[in-house]
Amino acid sequence: xETNLVICGSGGQGVLLSGTVLCHAGLKEGxxxxxxxxxxxxxxxxxxxxxxxxxxxxxxxxxxxxxxxIIALDNVGFDNYENSLSENGLLILNSSLIKRETKRKDxxxxxxxxxxxxKELGNIRIANMLALxxxxxxxxxxxxxxxxxxxxxxxxxxxxxxxxxxxxxMEKGFQLGNSR
Amino acid sequence: xxxxxxKKILVSGNEAIAEAAIIAGCRFYAxxxxxxxxxxxxxxxxxxxxxxxxxxxxxxxxxxINMVFGAxxxxxxxxxxxxxxxxxxxxxxISYMAGCExxxxxxxxxxxxxxLGNIQGSQADYFQAVKGGGxxxxxxxxxxxxxxxxxxEHVMDAFDLADIYRSPVxxxxxxxxxxxxxxxxxxxxxxxxxxxxxxxxxxxxxDREPRSIYSLMMQSPTMLEKHNWKLAEKYKKMExxxxxxxxxxxxxxxxxxxxxxxGRICKGAVDLARNAGIKAGLFRPxxxxxxxxxxxxxxxxKAKKVLVVELNLGQMVEDIRLAVEDNKKISFYGxxxxxxxxxxxxxxxxxxxxx
Numbered sequence: 001x002e003t004n005l006v007i008c009g010s011g012g013q014g015v016l017l018s019g020t021v022l023c024h025a026g027l028k029e030g031x032x033x034x035x036x037x038x039x040x041x042x043x044x045x046x047x048x049x050x051x052x053x054x055x056x057x058x059x060x061x062x063x064x065x066x067x068x069x070i071i072a073l074d075n076v077g078f079d080n081y082e083n084s085l086s087e088n089g090l091l092i093l094n095s096s097l098i099k100r101e102t103k104r105k106d107x108x109x110x111x112x113x114x115x116x117x118x119k120e121l122g123n124i125r126i127a128n129m130l131a132l133x134x135x136x137x138x139x140x141x142x143x144x145x146x147x148x149x150x151x152x153x154x155x156x157x158x159x160x161x162x163x164x165x166x167x168x169x170m171e172k173g174f175q176l177g178n179s180r
Numbered sequence: 181x182x183x184x185x186x187k188k189i190l191v192s193g194n195e196a197i198a199e200a201a202i203i204a205g206c207r208f209y210a211x212x213x214x215x216x217x218x219x220x221x222x223x224x225x226x227x228x229x230x231x232x233x234x235x236x237x238x239x240x241x242x243x244x245i246n247m248v249f250g251a252x253x254x255x256x257x258x259x260x261x262x263x264x265x266x267x268x269x270x271x272x273x274i275s276y277m278a279g280c281e282x283x284x285x286x287x288x289x290x291x292x293x294x295x296l297g298n299i300q301g302s303q304a305d306y307f308q309a310v311k312g313g314g315x316x317x318x319x320x321x322x323x324x325x326x327x328x329x330x331x332x333e334h335v336m337d338a339f340d341l342a343d344i345y346r347s348p349v350x351x352x353x354x355x356x357x358x359x360x361x362x363x364x365x366x367x368x369x370x371x372x373x374x375x376x377x378x379x380x381x382x383x384x385x386x387d388r389e390p391r392s393i394y395s396l397m398m399q400s401p402t403m404l405e406k407h408n409w410k411l412a413e414k415y416k417k418m419e420x421x422x423x424x425x426x427x428x429x430x431x432x433x434x435x436x437x438x439x440x441x442x443g444r445i446c447k448g449a450v451d452l453a454r455n456a457g458i459k460a461g462l463f464r465p466x467x468x469x470x471x472x473x474x475x476x477x478x479x480x481x482k483a484k485k486v487l488v489v490e491l492n493l494g495q496m497v498e499d500i501r502l503a504v505e506d507n508k509k510i511s512f513y514g515x516x517x518x519x520x521x522x523x524x525x526x527x528x529x530x531x532x533x534x535x
Contacts, residue, residue, distance in 0.1 A: 020361070023190055027363050033190070035361040039216060039299065060448030062360050065522025153190075 001056050003141050006067040006084065007131070008049035008077025009094075011042055014128030015073065017154060019050035022132060024150035025142040026054040034062035047076050054141055069139060071131050072098060073114065092134055092177075094127065110138060112176055118169060126169035133173020144174045188365050193357040194219035196328045196364055197287055198227065200335035201259050203369045206285070207233030208251035208258040210244040212266060215299040216355030217289035220261045241266040245273030245286070252282040253393065255381035257339050261287035263355065264305050265296055267313075274348050275314030278411075279395040281380075283342035285335065287351040289358040292518025300518030301355030303440060306495035309352045310469040317408065319415040322350045322469045326425075326443040328362045330466075340371045343378070345418055352468060354491070356441045356520060423466035424475055428454065432461025434533050435483035436526070437476065437500050439465045442489050448523035453530045460530050468496065473503040480504030485533045488512045489526055491519065 005022070009015045016037050026033040036051040051064040066086035072078035074097040082104060085091060090108045096115035112134060118127040129151075136144055147170055151163050191199070198220045201209070209228050211221040221237060228235035234251070238244035244260045251258035262270060267288045277284055290305050292298040307313075309322045321341050325331035331353060338349040382391060397404040427447055429435060434453070438446040443464035453460035463479050465472055480486045480500065486509055488497040497512045504510060513529045515521045 020190070023361060027188060027190055033361075033363060035190070036356065037359055039355075039359055041215075041299065059362070059444075060451065061445040061523045062362070063356070063445060063520050063522050065524035 002053065002059070003055070003068055003139070004051065004053045004064050005069045005071065005135065005141070006049060006051055006064055006081055007071045007073070008047070008081045009073030010076045011040070011046050011048045012044045013048065013073045014125065015048045015077070016050050018128040018132045019052045021129070021147055021150045021154055022052050022054075022142065024153040025146035028146045028149060029142055031055060031142075032057065032059050034059045036062040047080055049077060049081065069135060071135055073127065073131060074098065075100075090138065092131060092138070094131065110134065110177070110180055117172065121165065121169055121172060123165055126166055129166045129169040130173040133170035133175075134177035135173075136170075137174035137177025138180065144170065188363040190361050191328065191364055192219055192359060192361045193328045193331055193353065194289065194359070195223050196332050197261070197335050197351065197353075197358075198223035199366060200332040201285065201339070202227055202231050202233075203366060204257065204336040204339040205369070206257045206259050206339060207231065208248065208256045209233070209260065210236040210238045210247035210251075210258075211260050211262065212238050212241045212244050214263045214266045216291055216301065216358050217261050217263045217287065219358070220287065220289075241269035242273065245270040248284045249273055249277055249280075249282060252277070252284045253382045255378045255383060257283075257343075259285040259287065261289065263289045263291045264293050264302070267305060267308065271308070271314035274320070275316050275318060276395050277348045278314070278318035278320060279316065280393050281346040281411075282348070282393075283339075283346055284348045285338045285342055285351065286348055287335075287353065290352065290354040292516070298518045299355065301357070301359075301441060301491065301520060302516070302518050303354060303442065303491035303495075304516060305352065306468065306490070306492065309350055310471070318411065319418065319469060320348045320350055321345070321418060321421055321467060322352050324352045324440040324443070324466065324468045325357065326440055326464065326466075328357065328360070329364050331357065332364060332366065336369050337372065340373060340375060341421060343375050344373060345414055346380070347414070347418070352440065354441050355518075419470045421467060422470040422472050424472035425462075425464045425466055426475070426479065427462040427464070429461035429463055429479050431459055432479070433459040433484045434530055435461055435463055435479050435486045436489060436530065437463045437486060437496070438489040439468055439496060442491060442521065445521065445523050446489055446526055449526035449530060452523060452527040453534075456527075456531070458530060458534050460534075465496070471499050473499070476500055476503035477505070480510075481506065484509065486510045487529060487533045489521065489529070490514050491521070492516050
């Protein structure tokens, strides 16, 4: 089984980090993983995206032509990547920042006010992990406990105290994704 | 951070290459920053001193390659890395190293060109890497890794080949492989061949005759020609180092030829084609010099059509044409300027070719 995901948004939203966490989680489950980031000249802002492929077999292409799932955290990402969704693919949209409907009639759409939910949980910056939780709840691509465990791989000593709130965001996201 | 661990870890291509060099005993690195390979010098800046070696952020690419030249003369395993525009600047030094028969590893994480181009991955420097690049009729082994585990193996082998043949060796990769991450396992470094004693290094002439290594040869009119014939013999010997991979190529009617990052993406395209009932196969040169011409020739002549895919306007396709000879059956698909082709896109090309 191979599955792929594009996470997109603007620089600063934690797009690349959430993809990295997913890869660590896949690795913990013994899967093959690839992570391909966009990299621009900007220090902050601008389009940011990453391609994640999870597979039981060797992964040929880290580049995604047709994404099975797209998580769009804002319009910048959404406008750029809407077209690369595969037929009947899944769109996870942050309706706090994306106000328009999708042009893709075939898409399965899962909308949540991710930014507002993150604020309610106490930190706007955990929107990325909330979105990742929704993805895992919805697709079961990896286990919830794997992404939570993966937080330890990416949180440096300096930010260890932030693991708890990120975990909370993942759990909340998972619950939302799982219920739809 | 990496170091030798016996478990799979997630690491970027750039960091993997840097760590592989350290494991292979590289103890001198000089470089000048350029995207998309900056993680190599960044990693080396803390890791090299930790390993007891020397890291220098040089004042320019030209300075960096000449520092590698100097370090190599002392017998130290030395490396530099850059991306396309920076490699252009290093070519003079690479040619001097070839002339002086100095080992060294040069990593090119290719980006879009010409000129300053952009910072996206590309394969536009194939000609530069395999057809000389610098002046003066030299050759050097060039590895084109397709995955990060393969890049690790290539870096370790590159240091060995450099010492065995006393030659610069290039890792011709691209920004995509440099920036992406996948799971790797760093294994212990064991040379695959016996390494020669470095009896030519300049380490002070106390208790021995002085040695001299020079690239300016005006002493006698025939001296340089003789030196070139000697090098030619060496280049001939290097041909046994040729490496390639084939995938479902034995019964392939459509032979796809691609290397480096496109090699693995085309593997995905071949799978899509096979699932659709098209007999496609892949020929992937692993060293792009020496080039597996005999294999390309055999497979290409057997196939009905040959499709060459590169992230440029058509460079390796010339080597495929020379090998396969039957130009009518060869077609080319390229994406220049830092663009990348997806496996779905190549699958469409395979379908067109199969018609």
